[in-house]
Amino acid sequence: NKLWQLAARPEGVPTAEHFRLVEEEVPTPGPGQVVVRNEVMSVDPAMRGRMNDVPSYVAPFQLDQPLEGGAVGTVVASESPDVPVGASVLHGLGWREYALLDAKHTRVVDTAAAPPSAFLGVLGMPGLTAYAGLLDVAHMKPDENVFVSGAAGAVGSLAGQIARLRGARLVIGSAGSAEKVRYLVEDLGFDAAFNYKDGSIRTQLKQLTPDGIDVYFDNVGGEQLEAALFRMNLHGRVAVCGAISQYNRPDAQGIRNLSLLISKRITLQGFLVMDHWGRRQAFVEEMTGWLREGRVQVPETFVDGIEHAPDAFLGMLRGENLGKMIVRL
Ligand code: NDP
DSSP, X not given: OEEEEEOSOOSSSOOGGGEEEEEOOOOOOOTTEEEEEEEEEEOOTHHHHHTSOSOOSSOOOOBTSBOOBOEEEEEEEXXXXXXXXXXXXXXXXXXXXXXXXXXXXXXXXXXXXXXXXXXXTTTSHHHHHHHHIIIIISOOOTTXXXXXXXXXXXXXXXXXXXXXXXXXXXXXXXXXXXXXXXXXXXXXXOSEEEETTSSOHHHHHHHHOTTOEEEEEESSOHHHHHHHHHXXXXXXXXXXXXXXXXXXXXXXXXXXXXXXXXXXXXXXXXXXXXXXXXXXXXHHHHHHHHHHTTOOOOOEEEEESGGGHHHHHHHHHHTOOSBEEEEEO
């Protein structure tokens, strides 16, 4: 059983040296437990935060201990009547070939209805993040102008499409390459998009939002948040989902124009998807309908082999993914 441990804590940008691959015996289940052969696992920006030894909403990864994260696989040994051998399950012990866990910490998923990767992306945590952030946190309404940063990623690509499907007047996206920008407009139906690495963010956003922004779905923080605040309309709402532009910086960048919140009565609201599980059923129903009707595109980028899991994670932080980054074991 190959599995990845945290070998050292990064300061700044993590590298291969912070990960260690070890090999152990394949575990056997005790009472109430199952062993899952993982088929796909997720790499997420939040894992960067868990590499730091600081208290947060999830415990930090421990040195010389296995990393964790979302995964889907097949039960190969079971001591639980609820989760039999052969079942496909979603659980939280990725970064390893075989996971041993209590059956109650798995959720059986229907991989005949959707591929395993969908439960880590469009029908899973990133999908619900996009849905809840846009509709329940930012309260997006039809005919509003929406800006999504990190728009070619797992959460952003869905947030932009949900905005379009829920009747936004204008959906603008930003991403880190010309190819991603083209993809957003031509394949995902964004009205326009820009490359945040290509000239002034503030100027590009101004040109694309002549009537301002009502809702900003913020995946990146930093300079793009500042630029968006300049463009927000009166009573605009910002769903603060992530701040990936800051995660590898030892010193966080300041937002210099927060006084605009006052004059424009802007709501800046941070949120965590785990507070929104109550919306999961409504979300899955609506998303499943859109998928069936072919109205949502689901970009995914696959990296093959457990040996390459850190490459996938580090590549995702560098923007090598289009849509959800998935490791196929
Ligand atoms: P993505 O699939 O979007 O992958 C991360 C992307 O971030 C990369 O592809 C890259 O795209 C972009 N990026 C990297 N560095 C920078 C930078 N300096 N400035 C701007 N963009 C950068 O990841 P997710 O969809 O999984 O997550 C997106 C955001 O949502 C993250 O901030 C994450 O922490 C947050 N999140 C929050 C949740 C919550 O509960 N609040 C739940 C899930 C995610 P590019 O090529 O465009 O640079």
